[in-house]
Amino acid sequence: xxxxxxxxxxxxxxxxxxxxxxxxxxxxxxxxxxxxxxxxxxxxxxxxxxxxxxxxxxxxxxxxxxxxxxxxxxxxxxxxxxxxxxxxxxxxxxxxxxxxxxxxxxxxxxxxxxxxxxxxxxxxxxxxxxxxxxxxxxxxxxxxxxxxxxxxxxxxxxxxxxxxxxxxxxxxxxxxxxxxxxxxxxxxxxxxxxxxxxxxxxxxxxxxxxxxxxxxxxxxxxxxxxxxxxxxxxxxxxxxxxxxxxxxxxxxxxxxxxxxxxxxxxxxxxxxxxxxxxxxxxxxxxxxxxxxxxxxxxxxxxxxxxxxxxxxxxxxxxxxxxxxxxxxxxxxxxxxxxxxxxxxxxxxxxxxxxxxxxxxxxxxxxxxxxxxxxxxxxxxxxxxxxxxxxxxxxxxxxxxxxxxxxxxxxxxxxxxxxxxxxxxxxxxxxxxxxxxxxx
Amino acid sequence: xxxxxxxxxxxxxxxxxxxxxxxxxxxxxxxxxxxxxxxxxxxxxxxxxxxxxxxxxxxxxxxxxxxxxxxxxxxxxxxxxxxxxxxxxxxxxxxxxxxxxxxxxxxxxxxxxxxxxxxxxxxxxxxxxxxxxxxxxxxxxxxxxxxxxxxxxxxxxxxxxxxxxxxxxxxxxxxxxxxxxxxxxxxxxxxxxxxxxxxxxxxxxxxxxxxxxxxxxxxxxxxxxxxxxxxxxxxxxxxxxxxxxxxxxxxxxxxxxxxxxxxxxxxxxxxxxxxxxxxxxxxxxxxxxxxxxxxxxxxxxxxxxxxxxxxxxxxxxxxxxxxxxxxxxxxxxxxxxxxxxxxxxxxxxxxxxxxxxxxxxxxxxxxxxxxxxxxxxxxxxxxxxxxxxxxxxxxxxxxxxxxxxxxxxxxxxxxxxxxxxxxxxxxxxxxxxxxxxxx
Numbered sequence: 001x002x003x004x005x006x007x008x009x010x011x012x013x014x015x016x017x018x019x020x021x022x023x024x025x026x027x028x029x030x031x032x033x034x035x036x037x038x039x040x041x042x043x044x045x046x047x048x049x050x051x052x053x054x055x056x057x058x059x060x061x062x063x064x065x066x067x068x069x070x071x072x073x074x075x076x077x078x079x080x081x082x083x084x085x086x087x088x089x090x091x092x093x094x095x096x097x098x099x100x101x102x103x104x105x106x107x108x109x110x111x112x113x114x115x116x117x118x119x120x121x122x123x124x125x126x127x128x129x130x131x132x133x134x135x136x137x138x139x140x141x142x143x144x145x146x147x148x149x150x151x152x153x154x155x156x157x158x159x160x161x162x163x164x165x166x167x168x169x170x171x172x173x174x175x176x177x178x179x180x181x182x183x184x185x186x187x188x189x190x191x192x193x194x195x196x197x198x199x200x201x202x203x204x205x206x207x208x209x210x211x212x213x214x215x216x217x218x219x220x221x222x223x224x225x226x227x228x229x230x231x232x233x234x235x236x237x238x239x240x241x242x243x244x245x246x247x248x249x250x251x252x253x254x255x256x257x258x259x260x261x262x263x264x265x266x267x268x269x270x271x272x273x274x275x276x277x278x279x280x281x282x283x284x285x286x287x288x289x290x291x292x293x294x295x296x297x298x299x300x301x302x303x304x305x306x307x308x309x310x311x312x313x314x315x316x317x318x319x320x321x322x323x324x325x326x327x328x329x330x331x332x333x334x335x336x337x338x339x340x341x342x343x344x345x346x347x348x349x350x351x352x353x354x355x356x357x358x359x360x361x362x363x364x365x366x367x368x369x370x371x372x373x374x375x376x377x378x379x380x381x382x383x384x385x386x387x388x389x390x391x392x393x394x395x396x397x398x399x400x401x402x403x404x405x406x407x408x409x410x411x412x413x414x415x416x417x418x419x420x421x422x423x424x425x426x427x428x429x430x431x432x433x434x435x436x437x438x439x
Numbered sequence: 440x441x442x443x444x445x446x447x448x449x450x451x452x453x454x455x456x457x458x459x460x461x462x463x464x465x466x467x468x469x470x471x472x473x474x475x476x477x478x479x480x481x482x483x484x485x486x487x488x489x490x491x492x493x494x495x496x497x498x499x500x501x502x503x504x505x506x507x508x509x510x511x512x513x514x515x516x517x518x519x520x521x522x523x524x525x526x527x528x529x530x531x532x533x534x535x536x537x538x539x540x541x542x543x544x545x546x547x548x549x550x551x552x553x554x555x556x557x558x559x560x561x562x563x564x565x566x567x568x569x570x571x572x573x574x575x576x577x578x579x580x581x582x583x584x585x586x587x588x589x590x591x592x593x594x595x596x597x598x599x600x601x602x603x604x605x606x607x608x609x610x611x612x613x614x615x616x617x618x619x620x621x622x623x624x625x626x627x628x629x630x631x632x633x634x635x636x637x638x639x640x641x642x643x644x645x646x647x648x649x650x651x652x653x654x655x656x657x658x659x660x661x662x663x664x665x666x667x668x669x670x671x672x673x674x675x676x677x678x679x680x681x682x683x684x685x686x687x688x689x690x691x692x693x694x695x696x697x698x699x700x701x702x703x704x705x706x707x708x709x710x711x712x713x714x715x716x717x718x719x720x721x722x723x724x725x726x727x728x729x730x731x732x733x734x735x736x737x738x739x740x741x742x743x744x745x746x747x748x749x750x751x752x753x754x755x756x757x758x759x760x761x762x763x764x765x766x767x768x769x770x771x772x773x774x775x776x777x778x779x780x781x782x783x784x785x786x787x788x789x790x791x792x793x794x795x796x797x798x799x800x801x802x803x804x805x806x807x808x809x810x811x812x813x814x815x816x817x818x819x820x821x822x823x824x825x826x827x828x829x830x831x832x833x834x835x836x837x838x839x840x841x842x843x844x845x846x847x848x849x850x851x852x853x854x855x856x857x858x859x860x861x862x863x864x865x866x867x868x869x870x871x872x873x874x875x876x877x878x
Contacts, residue, residue: 041803070783071771071799101767101801135764136801238751241768311750311865312677312873319874325574328540329680332510344509360510362540362575364480386829391867426750427874428830431867434751435758 007402014173014399021178022161025185025210027056027250031154032166035147037140039097050144051093051166052116052151053206053248058087058126061212061251063219065226067243073098074105074139075129078113079244082128089126091206091246092116092151094144095169095191096133100241108139115145119152132191132204132242133169160208164189167204170433172279172398177271179264184211184253186264190272192280205230205245205272210252211261221262222247229269233277233422234305277422278381278400282393282430285317285379288405292418293346299339300419303410306334308423317406317425320380322372324349324356324364331410339414346413351375351406379404384428393428446841453612453838460617461600464624464649466495466689470593471605474586476579478536489583490532490605491555491590492645492687497526497565500651500690502658504665506682512537513544513578514568517552518683521567528565530645530685531555531590533583534608534630535572539680547578554584558591571630571643571681572608599647603628606643609872611718611837616710618703623650623692625703629711631719644669644684644711649691650700660701661686668708671740672716672861676748716861717820717839721832721869724756724818727844731857732785738778739858742849745773747862756845756864759819761811763788763795763803770849778853785852790814790845818843823867832867 008014024030032051039046064083066076082088092112099105113127120127131139154162164174168191178187192203213221226245247265255261278286289307294300307313310330316323327349335342349357352375354368385396405422447453463469471490478485503522505515521527531551538544552566559566570578593601603613607630617626631642652660665684686704694700717725726747733739746752749769755762766788774781788796791814793807824835844861 041805042808043805068775068779069768069771070774070778070781071767098764100764101796101799103800134762135768136762136803137764238749238765238768238772241764241771310677311869315870315873318870321874323573323575325537325539325576325680326677328510329508329574329677332508332680333677335509336507339509340507342509357540360540361542363542364575366480366482369481384830390825390829391823426870428867428870430750431754431757431865431870434754435760435866 005403008399009401011173011399018164018174018176019159019161021176022159022164022187023185024157024160025187025208025250026252027210028208029054029056029155029157030160030163031151031156032162033147033150033154035143037143039137039140041137046096048094048096048140048143049166050147050151051163052090052155053163053208054090054120054155055248055250058089058122059249059251060087061215061218061249062088063215063222063247064128065222065245067240069241071101071241073100073131073242074102074109075099075131076242076244077106078109078129082125085125087126088128088248089122090116090120091128091130092148093130093167093204094139095167097131097137097139098133098135098242099131099139100135102136102138105139108141111141112144112148115148119149128246130204130244132167135241160187160189167191170281172395175272175275175279177268177275179268181209181211181261181264182254182256184209186211186268188268188272190276192276203240203243203276207247207265207268209247210250212251212253212255213249213261217258218247218249221265224262225266225269228266229273232301232419233273234309273422274403277424278403280424281433282395282427283424284381284383284427285376285425286405287317287408287423287425288420289408289410289423290418290420291410291412293412293414294417295339295415297417297419300417301421302338303331303334303412304419304421305423306330307408308421311426314426317376318427320373320376322351322369322376324351327408328357342414344412348411348413350409353407376406379406393432395429444842447838448840450612450838457603457613457615458598458600460615461598461603461626463596463599464626464647464689465691466649467647468493468495468594468596469599469602470590470595471601472586472589472593474582476582478576478579480576485535487533487535487579487582488605489586489590490602491529491594492602492647493529493559493594494687494689497528497561498687498689499526500654500657500688501527502654502661502686504661504684506679508680510540510680512539512570512681513541513548514538514570515681515683516545517548517568521564524564526565527567527687528561529555529559530567530569531587532569532606532643533578534606536570536576536578537572537574537681538570538578539574541575541577544578547580550580551583551587554587558588567685569643569683571606574680599626599628606630609720611834614711614714614718616707616714618707620648620650620700620703621693621695623648625650625707627707627711629715631715642679642682642715646686646704646707648686649689651690651692651694652688652700656697657686657688660704663701664705664708667705668712671858672712673744673748712861713842716863717842719863720872721834721866722863723820723822723866724815724864725844726756726847726862726864727859728847728849728862729857729859730849730851732851732853733856734778734854736856736858739856740860741777742770742773742851743858743860744862745769746847747860750865753865756815757866759812759815761790761808761815763790766847767796781853783851787850787852789848792846815845818845832871834868
């Protein structure tokens with residue numbers, strides 16, 4: 001699975017490209033509205049975007065996967081019930097408040113669904129709710145109920161771009177990916193920048209297609225594509241309470257073949273996965289780690305995640321510092337704990353194609369060090385800019401200048417399984433973003 | 440296990456207190472020497488401290504525990520062999536280079552042991568090597584061999600303080616703790632500030648006692664004390680390749696009772712554990728998390744670590760931001776993955792004594808929010824100071840002003856087991872320390 005290797009030199013150029021991908025598949029409409037509210041928990045005005053995605057006609061072809069966090073949000077609890085419903089007609093998404101463990105959370109979410117159903121003239125059970133944002137706060141029910149009709153009035157059938165913009169929180173930019181399948185299309189949008197190590201899906205992802213595929217086929221295809229993509233990334237090892245991925249088909253266009261659909265769906269999912277990591281909070285470098293020679297695919301993925309989630313290695317990558325000892329530490333940490341007694345004496349590691357470790361022994365010298373630094377610098381999205389107030393770092397760009405990654409290959413010498421994992425470095429911008437997220 | 444709640448208003452006052460704890464038990468000497476060397480990997484001069492801890496007479500009463508990382512350093516490989524040796528006479532410790540996966544690492548470490556043995560007139564197998572520092576670099580054999588005799592000449596029997604200073608790397612200050620046992624004493628020193636989530640022991644810890652205890656009793660006592668202390672902390676979830684904890688007895692003083700020795704040893708280990716976390720790289724706040732109502736002690740510890748290792752919660756604590764949704768997320772993340780189906784509807788959480796979550800539902804309001812902020816501020820060791828170059832943060836103090844913690848209690852409602860875990864926040868100083876550690 002390769003990146004598309006797009007390059008952008010401005011936010012305008014990036015947005016123009018996103019818009020070019022945003023045509024809605026046949027049979028869908030979407031609309032977004034924005035308003036102010038006051039959380040009862042902090043008494044300070046805040047802003048919310050409410051996004052409605054609607055089908056022209058109810059569909060039985062829908063699939064969804066949700067977080068495995070044991071404190072799931074109310075929308076996740078409701079979403080699991082909706083999976084058994086015969087039809088789905090709409091998704092209503094709010095940002096800013098995730099509605100997790102809040103008093104009367106499920107009841108409030110259902111009230112919102114009822115209002116959407118009233119506005120669209122569909123059944124309440126055909127509306128799927130989604131929320132992302134601060135955990136612990138209550139959904140501002142009255143403010144949302146007063147604005148559902150505005151979202152419904154904003155519905156249009158041209159572009160998914162307003163929805164891609166409406167669902168974000170700390171994201172620097174919206175994320176849209178698309179692929180053709182025969183005469184039909186798949187369009188996906190994603191929200192996600194922090195609290196990302198999905199355990200069943202990631203944050204909020206909505207995939208719309210007009211390709212005629214049955215419910216069972218769509219659910220199987222989604223599971224397979226998510227396994228290949230969202231399951232193999234981590235920004236900060238934290239599993240959200242709200243992770244949700246939904247796929248909907250309007251069934252308007254002929255399915256050329258299941259294989260073609262699966263390939264296109266996986267491509268869209270993988271591209272969105274890369275986008276989510278690249279736009280992760282404070283990310284300067286995306287790391288792509290291919291672990292091979294593992295006993296199982298699960299262990300290959302876990303070792304890849306041990307590398308991309310190592311705080312020390314993340315910091316080294318941030319500093320364009322090829323501190324490859326920390327890379328080796330991260331492999332040994334996982335293997336020592338989970339495969340005690342495993343023999344790593346045939347382990348080989350490369351970064352940017354440079355050989356670092358052969359048969360379990362380092363080969364480091366000043367020439368190789370310089371090559372590694374050059375590889376890391378070439379994959380840097382931006383460097384930190386000294387903050388105006390001395391301590392609060394802000395990313396200097398709001399678009400991805402390129403799609404290069406720090407490329408790491410680990411050959412364990414323990415078996416035949418492999419997995420590719422995406423992750424990112426740890427930076428001052430992540431600390432600044434999260435040390436004072438709510439204030 | 441309680442902190443001693445010491446307070447210090449200057450580095451001088453802190454050092455004076457450390458010196459007051461530093462008297463060597465009878466039968467021990469130690470000495471440290473410092474010198475320059477040039478790593479072959481980067482061709483830039485660096486400084487190393489070489490520390491020798493020696494017994495007046497060889498002892499059979501020694502115990503050691505080592506990292507479980509599957510890429511152990513050469514000193515760990517040798518240390519495991521030494522456990523079977525009849526006697527131990529000395530420990531030789533270098534900082535700066537950890538001698539992990541380096542070409543001929545074991546051979547070089549053994550050459551250093553041989554030189555120590557020659558200087559002290561003991562057998563090579565009676566010398567235990569220890570190394571900490573950059574992973575991947577080779578030990579500068581010639582420079583070390585030329586300086587062993589200087590370390591031997593510096594041996595003195597008054598104070599462990601020079602050794603406590605000699606073994607550090609990025610530590611802000613040395614760590615010494617002691618306890619009386621009958622007429623004898625236990626004195627422990629520790630090094631460790633990053634790459635700390637021990638899986639069998641932590642970084643480098645040396646515990647010296649003159650209390651007469653047999654080898655078997657000492658090994659059992661050390662295992663029990665480490666289980667209570669070092670195993671329950673994490674600074675950055677990274678398990679070092681060099682973690683080593685060694686206990687040595689000169690057997691000069693009468694053992695009053697095994698129970699008294701065990702209690703004193705656990706106290707020294709716990710105090711050193713707190714010291715290591717408090718002096719963790721960039722730490723502004725120590726978190727103490729007590730998880731109760733768990734199915735097992737192991738799951739209680741794992742949930743505590745899930746909280747203290749959550750990057751998002753760490754950042755919130757750094758910002759004195761009571762973003763308790765992230766605390767709940769971190770509990771749900773672990774439970775969802777490891778105890779699927781577990782019912783958290785009776786879960787209760789407090790911070791600083793304030794009730795946040797009762798029966799799985801949040802109770803948040805502006806008054807409680809203010810109380811949580813006050814609790815977090817009171818536990819802050821220092822606040823970030825805007826860096827001179829705009830981006831490189833440095834801790835403004837080199838001593839611990841107090842021993843207060845952010846106190847978190849999680850009652851799961853799933854069983855009767857409990858565990859207390861120590862951890863820390865994630866800060867700009869950690870990023871600055873580790874984004875460019877080697878340059």
